Amino acid sequence: MNTTHSTRHAIHPEDFKSYGTEKLREHFLIENLFQKNSVQLVYTLYDRLIVGGVNPVDQSVKLETFPTLRSENFLDRRELGIINVASPSTVTVDGEVIEVGTKEALYVGKGVKEVIFHPAPNGETRFYFNSAPAHQAYPTKKVSLAEAETVELGSLENSNHRTIRKVLINAVVDTCQLQMGVTELQPGSVWNTMPAHTHDRRMEAYFYFELPEDQVVCHFLGEPQETRHIFVKNYEAVLSPPWSIHSGAGTSNYTFIWGMAGENLDYNDMDKFPITDLK
């Protein structure tokens, strides 16, 4: 088996308040997502979203089921959103070879039996993925950046000028509950998702990349009136329960992938907090 998996339990916001650095990192930070020729994944009990990474270097890597799922194939009861965060490469979905360029996305629906990730010719291959329980089979679809719903937010003056590309959202592709996108900070801008928000009906995971190796993002989480922070490095992810804000400030600009699952597919269903009310 080429898969390493672990489980993250859901945390009560009152308990969260007592957590120190080590516990916060243990429960919310996901490190080491890319290990040579393997799938690394975390099964969360936040809407049962799976956060994973695949790093095929010199051999193809198959997405295999694992004991927690108790299903014959990974996607027997799930859907999958993949985003390529390195060189252009290919993924085979039930025998069909699909080219996935850098930052392009691939939605794979429930019922697909075989997903195989292939190394890029230069060996620089990293696929990030999220998977959520699914109750309907929707077709597999590749989504290019040009097909994404794109919005520009923020300003250089407020250090938060960024481009949000909603690649896997219901205006672009049919999904059961998964939504994913790529947000790029412009040079000189370091703040994502400010004003910060929560969305009670969906959990979220943020995955940071294109962050220089010697730089970090200070990611904020917790209820808006009582926040905590985690320092995050390149290729690391942070879980955000529905009651938590998710926002970060980097020591440089960077890119991140957001992925959500839960009660609805309404990206705009979020409660924004005035910056001056955060504590």
Ligand SMILES: O=C(O)C(=O)C[C@H](O)C(=O)CO
């Ligand atoms: O920079 C941002 O703002 C975001 O990318 C926000 C995410 O899309 C998000 O949190 C959606 O709920």
Ligand SMILES: [Zn+2]
């Ligand atoms: Zn959000």
